[in-house]
Amino acid sequence: MSPANQKSILTELKHKLIAINPLKLLEGSQKELNLNLSKFPKLLEKSFPDISKAYRDVDFDFHIVNQIIASHFYHQGLFDLGDCLINEAGEPEAAAQRSHFLELHQILEAMRIKNIEPALKWVSTNREKLVQNGSNLELKLHQLQFVEILKRGNRADALSYAKTHLVFFASSHLKEFQKLIVCIIWIGKLESCPHSELFTPIHWEKLTEELTRDFCNFICQSLQSPLSVAIVAGIEGLPTLLKLANVMAAKKQEWQALKQLPVPVELGKEFQFHSIFVCPVSRDQGSEENPPMLLPCLHVLCKQSIMKLSKGSSRAFKCPYCPAEASAVQCRQLYF
Amino acid sequence: MEMDSLPNGNSTTTSTTAPSTAPPSKLTQLTESLKLEHQFLRVPFEHYKKTIRANIRAVEKEVSSVISAVNDSVDSDISNDDAVQRLTSLVSRLQGLKRKMEEERRTENLQAERCCARIDHLESPDAENLTGWANMRLKRILVDYMLRMSYYDTGLKLAESSNMLDLVDIDMYLEAKKVIDALQNMEIAPALAWCAENKSRLKKLKSKFEFQLRLQEYVELVRAENHMGAIAYARKYLAPWAAMHTKEMQQVFATVAFKGIPECSVYKAFFEPKQWDYLVEQFKQEFCRLYGMNPEPLLNIFLQAGLSSLKTPYPLLVNLLTSLPLCLSLPLSHTQPVLFDTICVTVVKYFRTENERRCFLSLSRMISYILWWQITSKTESKEK
Numbered sequence: 001m002s003p004a005n006q007k008s009i010l011t012e013l014k015h016k017l018i019a020i021n022p023l024k025l026l027e028g029s030q031k032e033l034n035l036n037l038s039k040f041p042k043l044l045e046k047s048f049p050d051i052s053k054a055y056r057d058v059d060f061d062f063h064i065v066n067q068i069i070a071s072h073f074y075h076q077g078l079f080d081l082g083d084c085l086i087n088e089a090g091e092p093e094a095a096a097q098r099s100h101f102l103e104l105h106q107i108l109e110a111m112r113i114k115n116i117e118p119a120l121k122w123v124s125t126n127r128e129k130l131v132q133n134g135s136n137l138e139l140k141l142h143q144l145q146f147v148e149i150l151k152r153g154n155r156a157d158a159l160s161y162a163k164t165h166l167v168f169f170a171s172s173h174l175k176e177f178q179k180l181i182v183c184i185i186w187i188g189k190l191e192s193c194p195h196s197e198l199f200t201p202i203h204w205e206k207l208t209e210e211l212t213r214d215f216c217n218f219i220c221q222s223l224q225s226p227l228s229v230a231i232v233a234g235i236e237g238l239p240t241l242l243k244l245a246n247v248m249a250a251k252k253q254e255w256q257a258l259k260q261l262p263v264p265v266e267l268g269k270e271f272q273f274h275s276i277f278v279c280p281v282s283r284d285q286g287s288e289e290n291p292p293m294l295l296p297c298l299h300v301l302c303k304q305s306i307m308k309l310s311k312g313s314s315r316a317f318k319c320p321y322c323p324a325e326a327s328a329v330q331c332r333q334l335y336f
Numbered sequence: 337m338e339m340d341s342l343p344n345g346n347s348t349t350t351s352t353t354a355p356s357t358a359p360p361s362k363l364t365q366l367t368e369s370l371k372l373e374h375q376f377l378r379v380p381f382e383h384y385k386k387t388i389r390a391n392i393r394a395v396e397k398e399v400s401s402v403i404s405a406v407n408d409s410v411d412s413d414i415s416n417d418d419a420v421q422r423l424t425s426l427v428s429r430l431q432g433l434k435r436k437m438e439e440e441r442r443t444e445n446l447q448a449e450r451c452c453a454r455i456d457h458l459e460s461p462d463a464e465n466l467t468g469w470a471n472m473r474l475k476r477i478l479v480d481y482m483l484r485m486s487y488y489d490t491g492l493k494l495a496e497s498s499n500m501l502d503l504v505d506i507d508m509y510l511e512a513k514k515v516i517d518a519l520q521n522m523e524i525a526p527a528l529a530w531c532a533e534n535k536s537r538l539k540k541l542k543s544k545f546e547f548q549l550r551l552q553e554y555v556e557l558v559r560a561e562n563h564m565g566a567i568a569y570a571r572k573y574l575a576p577w578a579a580m581h582t583k584e585m586q587q588v589f590a591t592v593a594f595k596g597i598p599e600c601s602v603y604k605a606f607f608e609p610k611q612w613d614y615l616v617e618q619f620k621q622e623f624c625r626l627y628g629m630n631p632e633p634l635l636n637i638f639l640q641a642g643l644s645s646l647k648t649p650y651p652l653l654v655n656l657l658t659s660l661p662l663c664l665s666l667p668l669s670h671t672q673p674v675l676f677d678t679i680c681v682t683v684v685k686y687f688r689t690e691n692e693r694r695c696f697l698s699l700s701r702m703i704s705y706i707l708w709w710q711i712t713s714k715t716e717s718k719e720k
Contacts, residue, residue, distance in 0.1 A: 006419055010410040013423075017406060022399050030392060037385050041378065041628070048374035052630045055637050062485065065635070069478060081494055088487040231474055231635075234642030235369045241641050 054241040056255065063091060068227050070094035075225035077105040100219045104212065111208050114148060116141045119211060126218065135214055139169045139176060140207050147198055150183055150190060158184050277334075281305040281320055293331040297324035306331055363463055366470065370458050376476070377454055378628030379505050384447040386534075391440045398433050402426050453502045476503055481635040483509040484620075486516070505629075512623050519616050524553050527619060537626055545622045547577040551588055552615060555606050 066089045073082035074097055086094050107118040123130060123138045130137055142165045149158050162181060170177045179195050186193035193199075216223050245255045277286030279302035286292045292300050299321045301309075309317040310328040318325055409422050461469040475498050482491030483506065495504050518526040531538060531546040538545065550573045557566035570589070578585050588606065605611070624631050 003413075003416075006416060007410070010406070010419065014406055014410050017403055022403070023396060026392070026396060026399070033388070037388070040381060044374060044378055044381075048371055048377065050374060050630075051372050051637055052632055054641060055632055056640065058640065060636050060640075065481075065639070066485075069481070069635075078497075081490060081497070084493055085482070085487060085490045088490050089485070227639075228474055230642035230646065231477060231638045232470070232642070233646050234638035234640070235372065235473075236365065237645030238372055238638065238641040239368065241644065 049242055051238060051242065053249075053255075054238055054245045066091045067094040071097055072225040072227040074098050074101040075221070077101070077108075079105075097219070097221070100221075104215050104219075107215070108208060108212065111204065111211070114144075114204070116145050122215070129218070130214065133214075136173065137207075137211060137214060139173055140203075140210070142166055142169070143176070143180060143198070144203060144207060146180055147183075147203075150187055151199070153187055155184065155187050158187060277302070279305050282308075292334040294334045295319050295324075295326045296330050297322050297326065300334060301331075303331075303333075362466060363461070366461050366466060373458060375480075375628065375630050375634065376458070376503070377451070379508065380447065380450045380454060382627045383505075383508065384444065384451060386537075387440070387444055387447055390533075391437065391444070394440075395433065395437060398429065402429060450502055457503060472498065472500060472503070475500065477634045477638060479504045479506075481633045484633045486513070488513065505627075508627060512620070515619055516616055519612055519619065522556075522612055524549055527615070530619075534626060538622065541622075541625055543622050543625075544577075544581065545618055547574075547581055547584075548615060548618055550574055550577070551584065551606075552611060554588060555611070559607060 066085065070082045070085050070089075070091065071094060073079070073085065079098070079102060082095075082098065086092060103118075103122065107122060110116070110118045119141055120138070123141065127138065146158070146161055146166060149161050162184070166177060166180060179198070183190070183193055183195055183198065190196065190199060213223055222229070248255045277292040277300070278284070279286070279292070281301055282305050284290060284302055284304065286302060290302050290304050293303050293306055294300055295306075297319050299319050301320070306317075306328055309320075311317075314327055314329060316325045316327045405422065405426055409419060414422070475494060479491045479495050479500075482488070482494065483504070488509070491504075491509075492506060495501050495506060515526045515530050518524075527549050528546070531549065550569075554566055554570055554574060557563075557569055574585060574588075621631060623629075630637065
């Protein structure tokens, strides 16, 4: 091929490429894409506020947070995860509650397959305290087991179980005992038994719940892990806090420097654990040293406010709400 | 007195249809809380956007390079064989580009699917799976915390066990891990590579992270007593930042002279090993900014909000109680629990929520009992 030919072919190629203009084509196809790519974050920002605005820069001790999380995992029965976290984060002290929760979950797993042995073991170890607290867990456990035996239809088994285990409750829980014994007669035709409500499977669920509650009580833990309560409360309360932060920013007030929330955050009923008294005059929380006191006019102030109003002596003072007069001695402590 | 027969002074509508599995208020509450999920939707999107933009740039670069190669061949004097060779290589380059773009397209689609999966997840809670969904959310928050704290094993385990790999951004954190590990090993190269990769966006955010990295490299040269190297480095890499960071530049140049002197604490700080930790923190911050992640772990934000909210459950209620209207200031001898309750019923009409009503009533019952005891003990003492 002659050089002239080569040159003309290459020039033709060059012109063709200019005609196609691939770069311009690329640009064109991007226009709509770019539009959408920039629209989406704007939409997001409108409907999904920045939650870090409600965050105040307080020092978070992550060691404590790690311990709380590990304890949460153990509470939920996720022992592998808890161990993994403790390993990775290097927090050996967090394993304190592990053995208790392990016991609980072993009991619960057994209950799931209708095996009450581990539960019985725990109940009998702590029998005294349970009975003191008025719990009849032991009877209920035996009751459930007995019901299963009745369902299986073997009269001899039922009788022997009653003799070995139920007889202890004959004196303390006579009525329940009688009910159970009567059921033996109906073996084989349990549907017509007058106490058929004993045979519904829901009793297993209920007893498991009660057992969990009592067990947690025993090891001084709440039924729900503290972490989940706090997080769920946070999710519920965050919108209010965000609003508050926005309002304060508009008024040029310092959200970061806030020591106390100016308004309470309303949460659902499940977050009401015990009442807290806040004095309307001093806005202090009620405490052992500064309890709420009931005035004769039926208004309630904290002790320190009353002391301040009566100037420490037995002089009469005016209730800040109604014009009734009262003296410090007439005020009685209120117990919530 | 029946609690349920309380007149509801304000509402005119009767109660709505019975809830299916969970009370409707719980579902609406959860729907409200979906507003807090900015990071959840933003991060995969930013990742997707980054991939798209990078691919477009790659295509543009390659295509324009091919075009200019063609133009070169036209203008230059080359033999037949050379020309054929060049064109053949250009063709194979374009074919390679086509294959690569097909692959990238698949990646982009996966990323777009992930964005959609997240939106679907937010739309998925209904009356039946409320608790399950809420549990999932708690786990997501925990995984976010683990990954930020570099507890990768635990985070991965939790995500896998709950089958939620699509809902967490593990791959992003692993990308960051490379840089973080290197920085902790006093290696700057991966961090600089990351800066180069995200140059335009970091510039838009006015980030000075690259400058801080260059600064550290300079300090290391000074530490190694390679003064000529340090100066050459500064000329090449620090000078472009001089306008923005004059103060730091001046400080740093002084270190060459004052390195050995312990009293110069200002300059000493540059040589502390803590500087590397500082760089790690800066990287984490810039990383979060770039991808639309919250600067704090979600866990901290929600935990703080929760603890603040829990501390103030119902002082509002007690305030209301203590500011009861004047009708309560009856003479003491006439006060009996029944009358007190009746008064409470009328006051309760003004309470807004069912919760407040119930709490007020139980509280008022307690108070009425105390009062009754108070009164009877007083009358007893009077009789004595």
